Amino acid sequence: MSHKVYLNGEFLAQEEAKISPMDRGFLFGDGIYEVVPCYDAKPVGLGLHLARMNKGLSEISLNYKAELSEWADIIQTLIGQFESTAVSVYIHISRGCDIKRYHAYPKDIAPTIFAYAFEISPSQSVQIDKTKTYKVVTGEDKRWQRCHIKSTSLLGNVMHFQQGQDAGVDEIILYNEQKMLTEAAACNVFVVKDGIIMTPKLDNQLLPGITRNIALEAMHKDGGFKVSEQDISVETLCTADEVWLTSSSKEIGPVVQVDDRKINDGIPGPLWQKAQTAYNKYKFKL
Structure with a gap:
């Protein structure tokens, strides 16, 4: 039926x-x-x-x-x-x-x-052995310049997402002509380096994700996190301690491989676990 x-x-x-x-x-x-x-x-x-x-x-x-x-x-x-x-x-x-x-x-x-x-899948578990993880590749962002509008015209995103599928991974993290990260084909991106949780600042190059928003607010309310909305270079991504994807279906999804490099020895990192816990605490309150 x-x-x-x-x-x-x-x-x-x-x-x-x-x-x-x-x-x-x-x-x-x-x-x-x-x-x-x-x-x-x-x-x-x-x-x-x-x-x-x-x-x-x-x-x-x-x-x-x-x-x-x-x-x-x-x-x-x-x-x-x-x-x-x-x-x-x-x-x-x-x-x-x-x-x-x-x-x-x-x-x-x-x-x-x-x-x-x-x-959809159940809410993301914070238990490492039960957590869904993700592998990604990187590529230049070739979509239109109004990505902040959640338009049903998704062909550019679909083509980029297919790049990841063709490479045998889950997603593709995109960067602009200045080699600065924008977002993934269907997710926002967070990068952790030296204890600082970074995500690209909002502009016309990326969608203002709701999960991104809730995650930022949850970390702010919970305290104990160092968070920055800023430009993030591909070089920083490639040397990151942790990488996360956020979306309505993934919540905060830990990335364990970028291109050919393993992140945190291929397991979710400690700040991801704290961030997902904070997200679960506040996701119905924001």
Whole structure:
């Protein structure tokens, strides 16, 4: 039995949900999306996710505003279909369906509002022997210059992610023309060197990740961490004591290999363990 999805105000069986091929989300990738992880029926950072979505919608002049109370109810209905305690909800708002394909934003069309839920891995364990770890390669960032917008136009990210898959690893960490890190294909990046936890400062080259945000706030609230948002060179990455990936599905994921170099002898580092513990403590409170 398929699970129900949400489409334009209705909950429908997945096979019954239909979107026109003239929808601008299909033709142009003209839309914004979010992925909200939920554990034990509790969304992580829902207010932060919707605030980022609304900012993105405003930046592309798409006339829709996601309301917290409405989406909290929709999410509870979607995740309530699952026995699993670990479920994510994908939310997709496209500009909608027009009668012709034309680059300029059309006027007076209704947005297409879609969401569905799917099972994910349990919350990241802080026990070293039960922790999922990651291997990555590095590569030059060749995407567009508005990566701070969580657009459904993800081909650049998809192509970079495939580079990692073709190399037989989990992800690719990207750097710009100045050899400074931006982000990974589907994650933000943290680098630990000499006890300092660094992450690239926010600008148009990277997405302001919600997990990144919560992790920074959790480390600040918990105390005992030295954290810096700054430029990070590829050279620093290659000599790092620890490297982490953050995303809604990975939470704080420890990297154990960058290109051909093992990180911390191939096991998660001590600061990762402290950071993930702090994240778990605050992830439902921010």
